[in-house]
Amino acid sequence: MNAAQVRAKARKAMAKRAAEIEEEEGGEIDLVPYLDMVMNVMVFLLASVTAGYILGQINTNLPSSVSAEAVSDTEPDEDPDEASLDLVISVTGSQLIVWSTSGMVGTIEEPHAVIPRTNEDEDGVAPTYDYGSLNEVLYEVAAHRWAGEERDRDTYEVILQADGDIPYETIVRVMDNVRRRLPDEGFPAEADGAEGPDPLVIPEDGAEYDPDRHPLFPDIVFSMGFE
Numbered sequence: 001m002n003a004a005q006v007r008a009k010a011r012k013a014m015a016k017r018a019a020e021i022e023e024e025e026g027g028e029i030d031l032v033p034y035l036d037m038v039m040n041v042m043v044f045l046l047a048s049v050t051a052g053y054i055l056g057q058i059n060t061n062l063p064s065s066v067s068a069e070a071v072s073d074t075e076p077d078e079d080p081d082e083a084s085l086d087l088v089i090s091v092t093g094s095q096l097i098v099w100s101t102s103g104m105v106g107t108i109e110e111p112h113a114v115i116p117r118t119n120e121d122e123d124g125v126a127p128t129y130d131y132g133s134l135n136e137v138l139y140e141v142a143a144h145r146w147a148g149e150e151r152d153r154d155t156y157e158v159i160l161q162a163d164g165d166i167p168y169e170t171i172v173r174v175m176d177n178v179r180r181r182l183p184d185e186g187f188p189a190e191a192d193g194a195e196g197p198d199p200l201v202i203p204e205d206g207a208e209y210d211p212d213r214h215p216l217f218p219d220i221v222f223s224m225g226f227e
Contacts, residue, residue, distance in 0.1 A: 147210065
């Protein structure tokens, strides 16, 4: 092979290489690997956010443990008669449930009283209950714990827990029977012009509590029901 043939072969190889370089630089970029990478990152971020949201709803603050001896030897810091009952009135479609979160007036598993519905469960019909029994139960609770004694201001609170489908008129009737002592019919008595204490006025500090003259549980706090 002479020098001319060698130069011709070299020029041909150089031209081929230049064509390959031009084709590589002028061609389209393959985006598939980049899209795969972006999708993987998005899935990872969504999974992280979802897991963080779920775990954020879990209360992981565990109570500190103590020995049985320490519990038995501990004296109460507060007089039970002055402590709040944390009384709850749950209004469902079939019954009224009287219980307390403190356990001093029953629990949700073993309630203090269960008052059934008195009318048929029909569409468009507001549920009614034995309101007189509800009023009597709350009257007995207040009388048993505080009659003739000074009643602390915090003990007048009650939690009213009603299901979402309970109509407003039923809630009002329950509230009337929770606040004060009522006649057997469970309706507020009509004013007869006689002078006397307002049954919704809490007695002053140091005064003796009388469930017949003073309110039962007028400080009502609303809460979501079971449904």
